[in-house]
Amino acid sequence: MADADDRWQLLLFPESASSVSGQVDTLFWAMVVACGLVVALVFTVLLVFGIRYRRGSPASRRGSPLLYHNRWLEIGWSIPVLAAFLFFFAWGALLYVEILDPPTPEDGDARRVNVIGKQWMWKFQHPEGIREINTLHVAVGQTVRLRMTSQDVIHSFFVPAFRIKQDVLPQTYTRLQFTPTKVGRFDLYCAEYCGLSHSGMVGEVVVMPPSEFQDWLARRDRPGTPQQDGERLFRQYGCSGCHGEASSVRAPDLGGLYGKPVPLESGGTVTADAQYLRDSIVFPSKHVVAGYAPIMPSFKDQISEEDLLKLTAYIQSLTPEEPDAP
């Protein structure tokens, strides 16, 4: 964004820099044209009628079947409106599902980045363990999957140039996926009002060529991957005491759990996604696995959001093949 510092812009064509942004722009401009035609039509009719039928004008007002009501006219202008609406609804809905519920890239090469929003900053952790605040470095062309949560209030992760946005909720994991297609620095905003310095909760996504990105990765300290840290925390918090292989306590085995359906004591099943793992640590009585006693203590307020993400990553790594789950 070479001209980012220029204050005097009309911004009609904002930067478009992700694999979906071009499609969103096409839809946008198609709607601008369609709606622009409607506006032009209505204003023209207003003008023509206003002039032609101004009080005292000589235009004929002789009776006509169109004067007071006409069923075919009402149907006649409803149907094209409805058809156009359904067309744009379907277009928008298909693209929305593609953006917010995308398939995993075929080569399985999605970078998983953990995101924590808090008043008023963005914290990132890369799969190599590298941490950043308010700046996220990624490689052009590589799909990035964000697992996001908030430490306090609702935030929203918004990168206009990528045409993506997703609210970031406390105690909840939401996800967002994008593939940058241009090298550059792109603004990141918090879009959900979050208090005093809401407008200061901004950052940047820095998109680099792959080789530069590898260099950048190599230069950074690697304190340990989330999985490695998670494994350590798994022992430290005493999880392994019950869920470990040598344990005498009867607790569900976590190997191969991630992404699988879990039958519940209360009936029904849930999918063991990241949210399920997190809830099971913080609110263990929420989903008790069928055949087990609700004896696990809650770790609410004892484990930070960072550590919860690491524990989740570790438990996830106990399942070899990653399914398409958040």
Add this chain to the structure above:
Amino acid sequence: MNYLNAGYGLKSWLLTLDHKRVAWLYFISITGFFFLGGAAATLVRLELITPAGDLLSSDAYNQMFSLHGIVMVWFFLIPSIPATMGNFLLPLMLGARDMAFPRLNLMSWYVFILGGAFTLTAVIAGGIDTGWTFYTPYSTMFSNGAVLAAATGVFIVGFSSILTGINFIVTTHKMRAPGLTWFRLPLFVWAQYATSLIMVLATPVLSITLVLLGVERAFGIGIFDPALGGDPILFEHLFWFYSHPAVYIMLLPAMGVVSEAIACFAHKRIFGYKVMAFSILAIALFGFLVWGHHMFVSGQSIYAGVAFSLLSFLVSVPSALKIFNWLATLYKGHIRFDAPMLFALSFIGLFLIGGLTGVFVATLALDIQMHDTYFVVAHFHYIMVGGMVSAYMAGLHFWWPKITGRLYPEMWARVSAIIVFAGFNLTFFPQFILGWAGMPRRYHAYAEEFQLLNVFSSAGAGMLAVGYLLPLLYLIWSLRYGARAGGNPWDARGLEWTVASPPPKENFATVPRVDSEAYAYDTPQ
């Protein structure tokens, strides 16, 4: 002897049971709230002239946009047309001597003032910085502002809406003059009726939600805060279950006013009367089913988003029909361009743009980009200010001679209508582009590339302020110096124009009999 000189002194006003005087109580109080909310908006626009947050502190800025939203939504827009013109005109249009429940009517004003007092106290005693949406857990666990007092004010004012709604519904059912069948009612009455249904059905949900919010904030009982086991998305669902229909509480009466003005100044029966009446009801009904379109990126199921998007497109169809029918009403009319007509035509143009941009944000993939940006801000200001306030001004000028017995200065009113239209577009059109380019709303400081469009917007806000201050001056002036208005200065149709201006205290000396449809412009009155 008319309702204005039927009694003198403060007591004759504050204890009045006359619906026309109650309307005046509302006129005066909501005008105060309008300029209070407008002052807050002025500070917001002044701050946004420069990218840096330099004029106000972040805290003051957040309080200003919260004050603006809370005051404008609950203390101006929602009561505006129903509580003023609705109160004044509904019995007159029905051929009735008062509302069904005159005491309840006066009480609803006192409840309104009580709610207003709580909210103003909240603003003075520490301010409120949650925005008008009160999203949890920020409002319950994190904000230091006077959330409880403000929410109490909004809770109380809800009862004022409910009481007004009940009164209107019963009045419309039971007080119609002989011969005034449902399909002979002016569309203004249909609009008030549908609005009242929404008020009675939706407002309790807001009241309950605010009580739950208060319980969580005051006692730490977990309902919405996930740290206490609650669900913040639940708050969003409940809040929008009220607040989306609330948009139609604001909009439907505006459509009613515009229908009256267009028919009168085109001097022609409204086109497709039944379609217009049923589309009002359809909007009121469908309006209850679209709340989830405020939550497309909230984390609710994306397939719920798809359903809400479809329903949101469908609710736009009856609105589109109304625009076409207003245009068709102009066809072969005898059009005069007095100020009420200029405001009514402004309504059509601005509501059209507001409605079409509503279709943009109902389109799921586009809403990902536009949600919580200035695009949304611009969209709902086109509906609420461009649409609703223009219609309010149209109605105010249209019925001013009836209400006061005086004519307003026509030239100044036309100037004001034109300034408002131009200033409004200059203020809010640039915000569409800002939002599309990604400027988030509720930002105290912003990136430098957004400055030019913000400068346009603030300049437009200055024009808009002039356009709204002018009527305040010349309407007050006209109370004393305006020419006397006859009973029917516009050669309009409708029962309210058959009585003197200002109307007598009891409205009708003898109860009228109605034997024709509304808008009988093809026969002399």
